[in-house]
Amino acid sequence: MSAREFNGIRVDVMTTLWTSLRRSLGAFREARAGNVAITFALATLPIVGTVGFAVDYSHANSVKVAMQAALDSTALMLSKEAATVSSGQLQTDALNYFNALFTRPEASSISITATYTATGGSKVVVNGSANVPTAFLGIIGYNNITVNGSSTTSWGSSRLRVALVLDNTGSMADDGKIAALKSSTKALLTQLQNAAGTNGDVYVSIIPFNHDVNVGPNNYNGTWIDWDDWETANGSWQTTTTCTGTSRRGRSRCSSNQTWVPASYSTWNGCITDRDQNYDQTVTAANPADASLPAASASTLYPADQYSSCPLAMMGLSYNWTAMSSLVDQMQPNGNTNQPIGLVWGWLSLVGGGPLTAPAKDSNYKYTDVIVLMSDGLNTQNRWSSDQATIDKRMYDSSNSGAGTCANIKNSGVTLYTIQVNTGGDPLSTLLQNCAGGPDKFADPTKFYMVTSASGLGTVFNTIGTNLTQLRVAK
Secondary structure, three states: OOOOEEOOEEOOHHHHHHHHHHHHHHHHHHOOOOOHHHHHHHHHHHHHHHHHHHHHHHHHHHHHHHHHHHHHHHHHHHOOOOOOOOHHHHHHHHHHHHHHHOOOOOOEEEEEEEEEEOOOOEEEEEEEEEEEEOOOHHHHOOOEEEEEEEEEEEEOOEEEEEEEEEEOOHHHHHHHHHHHHHHHHHHHHHHHHHOOOOOOOEEEEEEEEOOOEEOOHHHOOOOOEEOHHHHHHOEEEEEOOOOOOEOOOOOEOEEOOEEEEEOOHHHOOOEEOOOOOOHHHOOOOOOHHHHHOOOOOOOOOEEEEOOOOOOOEOEEEEOOHHHHHHHHHOOOOOOOOOHHHHHHHHHHHHHOEOOEOOOOOOOOOEEEEEEEEEEOOOOOOOOOOOOHHHHHHHHOEHHHOOEOHHHHHHHOOOEEEEEEEOOOOOOOOHHHHHHOEOOOOOOOHHHEEEEOOOOHHHHHHHHHHHHHHHOOEEO
């Protein structure tokens, strides 16, 4: 009898059951004498067999699901060593990994094969099969159902870049949120590290934000910085006979016989506030020549700010997992909420801008760029306003077809995940909900998450991490 499969399970028994049922019913219909009750009893055997198949198939399918999960994990673990071990060692390790993960003792005759190829990108393929004993189908001669599965881990042709934009505002001190953020982020970093076959397969940037972002005070010599407002706010008056002082953009620094003398740039704490509109919604490169523009002109430069609650300095794209974990441990909650500035600097980290450089992309690889934005509150303050609606509009302008930073990011080919941690009974953030999505599905509610307890953050980060690593695993 030829064998066929349904969902990876051999189903040639169905042909036997149906044939037997037809023959028995035909015999019952044509009976003219003898013990009809016995004939009827015999005719019910195929019916019992059909019910038995449903029960045994359900059991076999649950074993297949467990097998597939074990195969997926086995393939992912083998990818770490496949290029450096012999085929015999690969096979041995595959069986050991699988046996440690597959906990279905009723399965027998387990067969696992693992192969590695480097053609068209590195790839590990793990195939598995097992027999599952039947409870009912033995009456028609089927004592086992064979289940099969396969998993492929591919790398070397697909690479991942992820910007983690993390709320470090004062409200993160409440309800255990900052501790949950730290543990969840480090677990996510481990997931991403494990998804990398070699250094450079996965890059991650970390952008802590509140009202501002911190690019690091050691960058005070950067020609991409706009010092005009900073100089106006940081310095001292000095008595002079004649005052001729002006700012970088020509603002007068004279008051009677006094001259305003800006502080040394080396005293800057590294904070940057929003760029002039509408550069605050883009990754347009900073032009050093803008330092001499008139005060009323929009500048591409990044304005220095001496924000007293300056967050931890950001880290650009990296695969230094130890340094990233250390940075996360140092995060502290402080300051007001300005999601747009965190978001645009997450985007800058992916493309390069200001002090951040993005490693060049190799044309031999396919890249997936992702931003994960997590915030626990609604927007409260940016460079120009303390009105939530006004700040929100910079990210997503519902009155203008959703224009704003979020649309610009997704139009550039970046996928955006958003997370609202709502432990204080705030309204649902339609802003974060509308921003979630990607170039393939512009508005995607499946990429927005809201949790109402700090503990829920770990589950969400794990889910996102799984989704991201699956971008590098084909099953």
